[in-house]
Amino acid sequence: MFRKFDGILGLGFKEIARGGVEPVWYNMVNQHLVGSPVFSFWFNRHASEGQGGEIVFGGIDPKHHKEEHKYVPVTKKGYWQFDMGDVLIGGKSTGLCTSRCAAIADSGTSLLVGPTAIITQINEKIGAPGIFSQECKEVASQYGQRILDLLLNEIDPTKICPSVGLCTHSGTQGVSNGSFGIRTVVDDETGRSNDAMCHVCEMAVMWAKNQLAQDQTQDLILKYINTLCGYIPSPMGESSVDCKRLASMPDVAFSIGGKKFALTPEQYILKIGEGDATKCISGFVAMDIPPPRGPIWILGDIFMGAYHTVFDYGKMKVGFAKAA
Secondary structure, three states, X not given: OOOOOOOOOOOOOHHHOHHHOOOHHHHHHHOOOOOOOEEEEXXXXXXXXXXXXXXXXXXXXXXXXXXXXXXXXXXXXXXOEEEEOOEEEOOEEOOOOOOOEEEEEOOOXXXXXXXHHHHHHHHHHHOOOOOOOHHHHHHHHHHHHHXXXXXXXXXXXXXXXXXXXXOOOOOOOOXXXXXXXXXXXXXXOOOOOHHHHHHHHHHHHHHHHHHHHOOOOHHHHHHHHHHHOOOOOOEOOOOEEOHHHHHHOOOEEEEEOOEEEEEOHHHHEEEEOOHHHOEEEEOEEEOOOOOOOOOEEEEOHHHHHHEEEEEEOOOOEEEEEEEO
């Protein structure tokens, strides 16, 4: 009654099909209804032109992209999942995905969904308000210097939080494997659970490690961690930003297959309404996927709108190119 669509056409793999049904795309291929086992997405971001986006079953429309596609192999069937590298804010590494993160290209997700530790850094740069985290402030003030000392002594980052007494395990929930949880900012009313303090500590270790790699001074690193504590995003919540600040916001780039795919503020900030009533909403939301599946980024319509996306079922790969 309330939606402008009648249902959802799933284009993922049959491994996640509800009830074990054969997906429509599989039937198209098996019945030889498409010339090539490929489908591609183009989102028309020029609304004034009237025509919407287009999905091409069986190939690629060259009018929909401006360059050659960069392809990466599908690493896990289910969603269209692939390996992704670093995420950069204004050209600087955010630290978490330098070795590897999993990513999903998903037209059914409107926004960009990523780990809390990175979304917090993005929020700080674009001025998106977060939830005040008393646990984070407490970790920064009481344990910040100790964390820095241990990092400078080249202690394994996954063992720092257990060594300072904030985690009762050894790296099984570390930032390095992506399980820092949503519970960090929505724990019980007292906000004092050991789990919450552990998760915040793991994020602080990652932030400090990343800043040390950029040759920041210890004082600046401690101030930076304390600042980030005020930008931890509401889990799966949207954040408003000042529309007047768009020109000063940084690009955010994703490294895929060794190539950087940048999004400008105009691409990752959603404008809702017109004139004086215009509101600007950040296109980034936080969600932490636990291992072994996580950490995972979901590159939704904001990313796919900027980059024409090809799903190659025949060769089990995903490709991206600048959209026309």
